Amino acid sequence: MAVSTPLSKPAHADTSYAPVTAHEAGHESYAERLRLNRMGMWLFFISEAFLFGALLATRFYLWGDTRPALDQNIGFIVTTVLLLSSISMYTADTAAEHGQWRAFSVACWVTMILGLVFFFGVVIFEWGLFPQFYKGHLTPWENHYGAVVFAMTGMHALHVISGIVLIFIMWRLARKKHFTTDKHWGIEAAAIYWHYVDVVWIFFYPALYLIGTAAHH
Amino acid sequence: MGHFRTGILIALALAVITVFEFWLAHVNSGPTFLMMIAALKAILVIWFFMHVKRLWSAEGAH
Numbered sequence: 001m002a003v004s005t006p007l008s009k010p011a012h013a014d015t016s017y018a019p020v021t022a023h024e025a026g027h028e029s030y031a032e033r034l035r036l037n038r039m040g041m042w043l044f045f046i047s048e049a050f051l052f053g054a055l056l057a058t059r060f061y062l063w064g065d066t067r068p069a070l071d072q073n074i075g076f077i078v079t080t081v082l083l084l085s086s087i088s089m090y091t092a093d094t095a096a097e098h099g100q101w102r103a104f105s106v107a108c109w110v111t112m113i114l115g116l117v118f119f120f121g122v123v124i125f126e127w128g129l130f131p132q133f134y135k136g137h138l139t140p141w142e143n144h145y146g147a148v149v150f151a152m153t154g155m156h157a158l159h160v161i162s163g164i165v166l167i168f169i170m171w172r173l174a175r176k177k178h179f180t181t182d183k184h185w186g187i188e189a190a191a192i193y194w195h196y197v198d199v200v201w202i203f204f205y206p207a208l209y210l211i212g213t214a215a216h217h
Numbered sequence: 218m219g220h221f222r223t224g225i226l227i228a229l230a231l232a233v234i235t236v237f238e239f240w241l242a243h244v245n246s247g248p249t250f251l252m253m254i255a256a257l258k259a260i261l262v263i264w265f266f267m268h269v270k271r272l273w274s275a276e277g278a279h
Contacts, residue, residue: 038272065248076239083231090224090266098220188268195266199259206251210242 030183037185045196052200055152059207067212068138068145071125075209078121079201085114086198089167093191099181101174108171111194115164122153145215152204159197166190227265234258 092107123129126149128136140150170190173179179187238254263269 087228094220192267195262199262202258203255206255211248211251
């Protein structure tokens with residue numbers, strides 16, 4: 001049975017004006033909320049861009065046309081892993097839009113695992129935190145190369161970890177039937193956050209690994 | 218599979234550009250061109266994966 005709720009009508013409306021149903025009114029408010037949520041999310045991204053932009057500016061100011069002799073293979077591999085994780089997150093988001101919840105679940109886990117591979121790739125190989133596996137050649141206090149590498153990869157890694165946590169929360173909520181194909185802002189937000197982390201790395205990768213001549217330090 | 222096609226095509230484009238970027242850096246290209254390539258990749262991700270156009274879509278749907 002359709003429940004109709006007469007909402008306020010403009011004074012010039014004629015009496016044949018069809019009342020808006022409660023369902024329609026609810027949908028309208030969700031659409032409005034969705035627009036505001038998206039706007040808020042993008043404003044957050046812009047504010048974050050200042051942070052990452054400042055780190056990039058620091059790199060170009062301090063290093064100029066040089067860079068530390070980072071392992072090119074590691075850089076290329078972790079970049080590829082992060083790109084693959086962006087594809088799996090896109091798959092999760094699209095699967096949720098089409099109600100393919102099993103595909104969503106699998107894609108979420110693939111994204112989280114690839115995110116962890118990226119994180120540990122940076123932590124083990126660039127930071128050298130586990131010298132039993134790989135001995136790193138930079139320390140944050142050694143010189144301006146180490147300081148910038150640790151600042152840039154550290155801030156980015158923090159966002160990778162928070163992205164993984166967000167995706168895990170969305171996966172848990174989806175298991176509890178919290179989302180529908182029409183209403184899944186949480187999944188969309190987690191997905192675009194993850195892609196934003198990818199966008200940041202798209203600029204960090206050439207800045208850290210490709211631009212300039214390798215300096216011996 | 219139809220609705221995943223765009224994502225796969227963009228991913229392939231990003232992979233090709235990344236390999237090109239890696240190769241270009243090793244034949245000694247300047248920072249400006251490499252950052253322009255990065256900007257192109259970022260635009261692809263922002264437009265197709267982050268759905269930035271939904272910001273000004275009228276219907277407010279996913």
